[in-house]
Amino acid sequence: MEIIRNFPAAAILLCLFAGIVSSGLKPKAAKWLNHALIVVEMALNLCTLYYTAVTGEAFVYVMGKFPAPWGNEIRAGVLEALLALFVCGVMLLSLLGGEKELEEKVEENKLFLYYVLADHLLCSLLALIYTNDLFTAYVFVEINTISACGLIMIRQTGRTIEAAVRYMIMSLLGSGLLLMGLCMLYDLTGHLLMSNIQESVARLHASGMYGVPLTVTIGLMTVGLAIKSALFPFHTWVPDAYGYSTASSAAILSSLVSKGYIFLLIKIIYRVIGFEVFHDTKIVNVLFLFGLAGMIFGSLSAIKENNIRRMIAFSSVAQIGYIYMGIGMGTQAGMVAAIFHIFSHAAAKALLFVACMGITGASGGSVKFQDLTGAAYRNKLAGAAFTAGSLSMVGLPLFSGFISKLLFAQAAVQNQGKMLPALVVLAVSTILNAVYFMKTVIRIYTPEQSPYEGITWKNQKLLTVSCVLLTVLNLHLGCLSQSWENLIMKGLGMFA
Amino acid sequence: MIFTAILIPVLAGLILLLGPEWKNRKQLCGFTDAALLLSFLAVCVALGTTKENEAVTLFNLTTGLPIFFKIDGVSRFFAVLTGILWVPAGIYAFGYMEHEWKEKRYYGFYLLSYAVLTGLDFSGNLITFYLFYESMSLLTLPLVLHNGSKEAIMAGLKYLFFSLAGAYMVLFGLFLLNRFGNTLTFTAGGVLDAALLEGREGLLLAGAFLMILGFGVKAGMFPLHAWLPAAHPVAPAPASGVLSGMIAKCGVLGVIRTVFYLFGADFLRGTWVQQVWLVLSLTTVLLGSMMAYREKGLKKRLAYSTVSQVSYILFGLATLQWEGFTGAFLHTAAHALMKCGLFLVAGAIIFKTGKTKVEELSGIGRQMPVTMICYTLLSLSLIGIPPFGGFVSKWFLGRGGVNSGLPVFDILGPAVLLVSALLTAGYLLPISIRGFLGGEESVVRPEKKEPSFLMLAPIVLFTVLVTVLGICPDKVIGYITEIAKVLIKEGMTG
Numbered sequence: 001m002e003i004i005r006n007f008p009a010a011a012i013l014l015c016l017f018a019g020i021v022s023s024g025l026k027p028k029a030a031k032w033l034n035h036a037l038i039v040v041e042m043a044l045n046l047c048t049l050y051y052t053a054v055t056g057e058a059f060v061y062v063m064g065k066f067p068a069p070w071g072n073e074i075r076a077g078v079l080e081a082l083l084a085l086f087v088c089g090v091m092l093l094s095l096l097g098g099e100k101e102l103e104e105k106v107e108e109n110k111l112f113l114y115y116v117l118a119d120h121l122l123c124s125l126l127a128l129i130y131t132n133d134l135f136t137a138y139v140f141v142e143i144n145t146i147s148a149c150g151l152i153m154i155r156q157t158g159r160t161i162e163a164a165v166r167y168m169i170m171s172l173l174g175s176g177l178l179l180m181g182l183c184m185l186y187d188l189t190g191h192l193l194m195s196n197i198q199e200s201v202a203r204l205h206a207s208g209m210y211g212v213p214l215t216v217t218i219g220l221m222t223v224g225l226a227i228k229s230a231l232f233p234f235h236t237w238v239p240d241a242y243g244y245s246t247a248s249s250a251a252i253l254s255s256l257v258s259k260g261y262i263f264l265l266i267k268i269i270y271r272v273i274g275f276e277v278f279h280d281t282k283i284v285n286v287l288f289l290f291g292l293a294g295m296i297f298g299s300l301s302a303i304k305e306n307n308i309r310r311m312i313a314f315s316s317v318a319q320i321g322y323i324y325m326g327i328g329m330g331t332q333a334g335m336v337a338a339i340f341h342i343f344s345h346a347a348a349k350a351l352l353f354v355a356c357m358g359i360t361g362a363s364g365g366s367v368k369f370q371d372l373t374g375a376a377y378r379n380k381l382a383g384a385a386f387t388a389g390s391l392s393m394v395g396l397p398l399f400s401g402f403i404s405k406l407l408f409a410q411a412a413v414q415n416q417g418k419m420l421p422a423l424v425v426l427a428v429s430t431i432l433n434a435v436y437f438m439k440t441v442i443r444i445y446t447p448e449q450s451p452y453e454g455i456t457w458k459n460q461k462l463l464t465v466s467c468v469l470l471t472v473l474n475l476h477l478g479c480l481s482q483s484w485e486n487l488i489m490k491g492l493g494m495f496a
Numbered sequence: 497m498i499f500t501a502i503l504i505p506v507l508a509g510l511i512l513l514l515g516p517e518w519k520n521r522k523q524l525c526g527f528t529d530a531a532l533l534l535s536f537l538a539v540c541v542a543l544g545t546t547k548e549n550e551a552v553t554l555f556n557l558t559t560g561l562p563i564f565f566k567i568d569g570v571s572r573f574f575a576v577l578t579g580i581l582w583v584p585a586g587i588y589a590f591g592y593m594e595h596e597w598k599e600k601r602y603y604g605f606y607l608l609s610y611a612v613l614t615g616l617d618f619s620g621n622l623i624t625f626y627l628f629y630e631s632m633s634l635l636t637l638p639l640v641l642h643n644g645s646k647e648a649i650m651a652g653l654k655y656l657f658f659s660l661a662g663a664y665m666v667l668f669g670l671f672l673l674n675r676f677g678n679t680l681t682f683t684a685g686g687v688l689d690a691a692l693l694e695g696r697e698g699l700l701l702a703g704a705f706l707m708i709l710g711f712g713v714k715a716g717m718f719p720l721h722a723w724l725p726a727a728h729p730v731a732p733a734p735a736s737g738v739l740s741g742m743i744a745k746c747g748v749l750g751v752i753r754t755v756f757y758l759f760g761a762d763f764l765r766g767t768w769v770q771q772v773w774l775v776l777s778l779t780t781v782l783l784g785s786m787m788a789y790r791e792k793g794l795k796k797r798l799a800y801s802t803v804s805q806v807s808y809i810l811f812g813l814a815t816l817q818w819e820g821f822t823g824a825f826l827h828t829a830a831h832a833l834m835k836c837g838l839f840l841v842a843g844a845i846i847f848k849t850g851k852t853k854v855e856e857l858s859g860i861g862r863q864m865p866v867t868m869i870c871y872t873l874l875s876l877s878l879i880g881i882p883p884f885g886g887f888v889s890k891w892f893l894g895r896g897g898v899n900s901g902l903p904v905f906d907i908l909g910p911a912v913l914l915v916s917a918l919l920t921a922g923y924l925l926p927i928s929i930r931g932f933l934g935g936e937e938s939v940v941r942p943e944k945k946e947p948s949f950l951m952l953a954p955i956v957l958f959t960v961l962v963t964v965l966g967i968c969p970d971k972v973i974g975y976i977t978e979i980a981k982v983l984i985k986e987g988m989t990g
Contacts, residue, residue: 394660396634397627403558409671423671427664434660442637442652447598447644482558 004051007044008076008130009061011084014040015123019116027111031099034115038092041122042085049081053487058494060132069196075132079339079491083263084129086343087256089473090350091122094255097354097466098248101361105155105246114154121147121252125260134182134272135192137264141178141228145171148257151249152241163240170227170237174261177224184217185272194271205277215281218273222265222283229261231287231324232294235317239301242313243367247357250309254316254353255346262323262342266335269327270495279330288328288418292425294321299432307367308360311436312352315393318429319345322408325425329411329418332492337407339488344392344400344477351470352389358382358463359444364452369440374448376441379455383444385467390437392474395430400477405430407485497545498552498565498618501538502611505531509607512600521599525590528603532586532610536579539614543572551620551681561680563627566620568682569979574749575617577829580961581741581836582610584954589734591950592843596642596732605638606735616746622670622680625753626663629746633659633714636743639735640727648730655727658720662713666750669707673758676700682753684982686760700759705769707754714747716803717810718780724803725787729795733843736795740802741836745828748809756983761816773814774905778912780807785919794842794854797923798835804916805831805878811909812893818980820896823889825976830885830965834878837958841871844947844955854927861931863945866952868931870959875924877962880917885965888973890917 018037022030052058058077066072095118106114124144131137145168153164186192188210189200204210227234242250269278278284298318305311323345326338362379363371376383392399405426412422457464477484508531518524546552546567553564567575586606593599612632619625633656641652673680676696677687693700709720716724728739755764764770784804791797809831812824844867845860846852861868877884880891890913897909946952965972 391634396630397557397623405667406558406561406671409667410674413671413675423668427668430664430667431657431661435657438656438660439653442641442649442656445638446641446649479555479557482556485558 001051004047005059005061007048008074008080008084008126009063011041011044012074012123012126012130014044015119015126019119019123022112022116022119025112027108027115030112030115034095034118035092037119038088038095038122041126042088042092045081045085045088048076049078049085052076052078052081052494053490068193069191072136073132073193074130075194076130077491077494078487079494080129082487082491083342084126086346087125087129087260088122090255090346090470091118091252093466093470094248094251094350094354096462097350097470098246098251098357099462100460101247101357107156110154113150117147117150117154118252121151121257125256128260128264132194132271133192134185134194134197134268138175138179138182141175141261141264144257144260145175145228148253151252152245154249155246157244159240159244163237163244166237167241170234174224174227174234177220177227179224181217181220181224184213184220188213188217194267197272198274201272201277202274205274205280214277215283218278218281218283221268222287225261225265225268226287226290226324229258229265230317230320231290232297232317232321233290235294235298235320238317239305239310239313242316242353243307243310247353250313251350251353254313255350258316258320259342259346262320262338266327266339267495270492284328284330286328287324288330291321291323291325291328292421294318295325295425295429296432299429299436303432303436305436306369308356308369308372308440309353309367311440312349312356315352315433315436316345316349318433319349319393322404322429325422326408326411329415329422331411331415333407333411333414335492336485336488337404337411339492340407340481340484341404343484344404344474347400347470347473347477348389348392351385351467351474352393354463354466354470355382355385355389358455358460358467359386361460362452362455363450369443372440372444373446374444374450376444377447377454378450378452379460381457381460381464381467382455385471386444387441388471388474390441392478393437394434398475398478400474400481403478403481497538497542498567499554501535501542502615502618504538505535505607505611505614508535509604509611512604512607518600521594524600524603528607529587529590531607532583535607535610535614536583539575539579542618543567543575557623561623561674562621563624564620565615565618565624566682567618568684569975570749570752571617573825573829573975573979574745575614577745577832578610578613578617578742581738581832582613584957585734585738585741585836585840588737588840588843588951588954589732591948592732592734592847595847598642601638602642602732602735605635608635609639609738613742613746616749620681622673622682622753622758625682625750626666626670629666629750630663632743632746633663636739639739640731642732642735643730645730651723651726651730654723658713658723662710662720665706665710665713669703669710669754672700672703677758680758682757684757686756686763687758688760688763701764701767701769704754704759704764705772708751708769708773711747711750711754712776712810715744715751715806715810716747716780716784717807718776718783721780721784721803725791725796725799728799728802729793733795733839733846736799737836737839737843740799740839741832744802744806745809745832748806748813748824748828751810751813755813755816761984765816770814770816774811774902774909777807777810777814778909780804781811781912781916785916785923789919789923791923792853792855794845794852794857794927795839797854798838798842801878801920801923802835804920805835808890808893808913808916811913812896815896815900815902815905815909816984817896817900818977818984819892819899821980821984822973822976823892823894823896825979826885826889826892826965826969826972829972830877830889830962833958833962833965834874834886837870837874837955837962838878840951840955840958841867841874844951847951848945848947857927858930858934861928863943864947866946867955868928870955871931872925872928873959874962875928877966878924879921883963883966885962885969888966888969892973
């Protein structure tokens with residue numbers, strides 16, 4: 001059993017090496033290596049999850065045997081392992097779902113690069129999840145940004161290059177702010193390992209010294225990560241980046257990459273700053289307000305869109321708003337809801353992007369609404385999957401979205417001051433969600449004589465597998481949420 | 497057994513929706529018919545074999561929030577009523593849908609809706625109820641959208657958004673109840689926890705009001721009624737019939753569950769919630785009648801009439817008094833039969849003559865005598881003339897208003913009901929009068945256009961049932977009074 005303690009580090013390094021090896025391989029080999037890699041990663045993370053759940057406590061893995069406070073550490077608890085497992089699973093399904101599109105639209109000699117980038121992206125996500133060292137986190141944030149940029153512009157049209165540049169600029173702004181915050185924190189505490197910083201911060205907070213710099217630091221890091229995870233009003237890069245890239249890229253970016261940053265923020269809140277200190281700075285209230293604003297304005301923008309991909313992208317802005325609202329409640333219940341929504345939104349959004357590809361594929365590749373009329377009859381499976389994803393987003397019971405809403409509302413009801421705004425905005429946002437998702441569903445189910453040919457499941461086996469599994473994942477999250485909730489609670493307990 | 501009752505129509509519906517096209521129309525209808533009858537039979541067996549308040553849990557959504565079913569007096573009443581409406585309207589559709597497209601889809605969703613309604617009637621707690629309530633909105637949507645015209649799609653969207661807005665208001669109340677109640681299980685007399693409640697009455701009242709308003713959306717209560725006159729008439733006639741007859745009543749069922757099984761009648765008695773609720777329902781009664789009076793299209797006129805009549809029921813419930821409560825249940829049954837019957841008549845007229853406007857119907861009575869006689873009888877019942885079901889229910893509703901002991905409303909309520917009854921006569925009877933007496937006198941032998949047996953039989957059946965309900969309502973009244981005894985302790989005279 002002890003050997004499992006090596007697994008998180010092995011998982012990260014394995015990805016790194018797979019990426020390097022892939023750069024010398026043919027596209028097909030790179031693809032198989034990537035899929036095999038993700039399956040191995042899932043196994044490793046599953047073992048870690050099992051180990052931490054059984055032992056009931058988090059463990060620290062010291063890289064290169066240099067002891068704290070000098071060395072570099074990895075720390076794995078239930079929540080980290082669960083999220084890592086989830087990330088691997090959703091990534092595999094997103095890649096499988098979009099594989100056909102990749103082979104059609106990406107130039108033959110660049111295809112292997114896609115898998116190199118995907119390997120590195122997974123590596124950085126795992127590192128963000130597992131690391132116990134703030135500077136390592138920063139390094140992998142950058143690796144993450146670069147690979148994400150590559151994923152966006154792998155299909156080189158004018159729009160994707162523009163989108164990638166936009167993404168790059170906003171992302172670098174975000175990581176710049178994070179770096180500044182990190183430097184100041186290093187200056188204030190003299191440490192880079194999370195546990196050590198937390199001790200010093202607690203001491204500083206208790207003594208009341210450096211109150212203003214500390215607040216500024218926390219603010220810088222929070223805003224930096226908020227920009228990177230597309231919190232309103234820093235979301236302007238989202239519609240282009242998710243709207244014009246390939247379906248797998250969009251699915252991975254919206255359901256995993258942005259969540260990686262949010263998880264890092266949650267880790268910073270709990271493991272670096274300390275929940276109490278963070279709460280005292282009132283930054284939670286700012287996050288709460290921005291979250292609420294995002295929920296409304298993201299949906300409003302989505303309603304105005306005439307491009308289905310951009311509509312789903314704007315919906316992500318709204319959903320990220322939900323997560324920040326949960327964090328902004330400043331309570332344990334709010335945090336549980338936010339983390340559950342990370343899972344729930346990732347599952348639903350990946351499903352939507354993959355299904356959307358099936359729908360547009362049956363409409364001559366057009367993303368305009370008027371061409372999508374009746375698409376669900378031409379591609380029955382994608383239509384059904386899109387409907388399932390939409391229902392989850394709207395929050396029908398049995399789907400994951402409903403449990404998210406339930407948890408958010410329960411958290412809100414326990415929080416005196418924030419109850420009314422949270423519930424009211426939750427209501428308005430739900431209705432707005434319904435407006436654009438149901439509008440789309442009705443359109444794709446409106447029968448019409450169409451020049452485009454239908455697609456049966458035999459021509460899209462991988463998409464079928466991906467859609468079915470993602471739908472099952474959504475239903476699983478919706479019907480058996482209690483076990484997930486328990487794991488999240490347990491994981492949060494291990495953060496302390 | 498409850499599962500079977502829900503599962504049969506679900507499976508049959510899925511077979512129809514996912515399966516290939518049927519070549520033989522007769523077989524398609526036969527299959528649907530068999531599925532409908534079998535489902536109704538299963539419901540009856542479930543009602544017969546399941547003990548009162550025996551809970552059947554499906555699974556746990558989260559700890560403390562199980563999806564489970566249980567059967568009590570209210571569920572029995574609604575389940576039987578649903579079956580009585582759903583099966584004949586389905587049989588009527590075999591005749592009516594002949595000239596429509598995509599019959600298979602219609603029957604598929606029709607069966608699924610029946611399953612969902614059964615689930616709704618048997619729901620044991622608010623979460624289960626909410627689940628089926630939302631599913632009902634989504635699954636009845638294709639019935640509204642059926643003909644695929646622009647008008648239908650706009651009406652469908654309107655229906656959807658109003659429904660979802662209503663559902664969220666309900667969810668708001670659900671969150672509050674989850675916090676301040678002991679349980680979400682429907683319990684006679686309410687689930688509120690007095691200790692937790694201390695000092696939060698205002699909030700809870702607001703929650704109760706939102707829930708009433710939210711369920712009121714389906715029942716077409718002012719101010720969220722605008723979707724109903726748009727959505728009900730665009731559906732094919734048998735679907736309009738069940739939408740007005742039964743789906744609107746599911747909103748009523750939601751209100752009953754909210755008021756008497758979650759918050760408790762005593763919690764709301766004498767509060768602003770009751771007052772506003774009374775005002776809103778009376779406004780709707782009057783408003784719906786006046787709009788119906790002005791409306792020229794026959795089906796749309798009937799839809800406005802639904803707006804008005806369902807609020808009679810809500811008014812009866814809002815009195816929080818046993819006679820009003822009894823009247824509400826009676827009117828639920830009577831109105832379901834009457835309105836479904838009237839829509840089927842309208843469908844028969846459209847099917848045979850293609851006429852949709854009221855003024856085109858001169859002399860229709862000579863062409864379709866049986867249909868129009870049924871129409872006249874159903875109209876008389878809807879106005880509230882003895883010996884039909886509508887009279888008995890309105891009698892109880894009026895008494896409920898008078899004996900409610902509420903200032904102003906004890907006079908105003910019955911007065912509004914009377915004025916609205918006059919308006920009802922005003923918008924329904926001229927069609928009969930012109931139908932039988934108007935038109936060209938010179939035509940000695942008008943062409944007979946009576947619809948086929950499949951379409952005529954349900955219309956006649958509903959007319960007979962309403963008459964029976966009017967002549968011997970004792971059994972039903974006794975049954976409802978038993979329910980009322982448990983729920984409303986005040987003012988029971990035995």
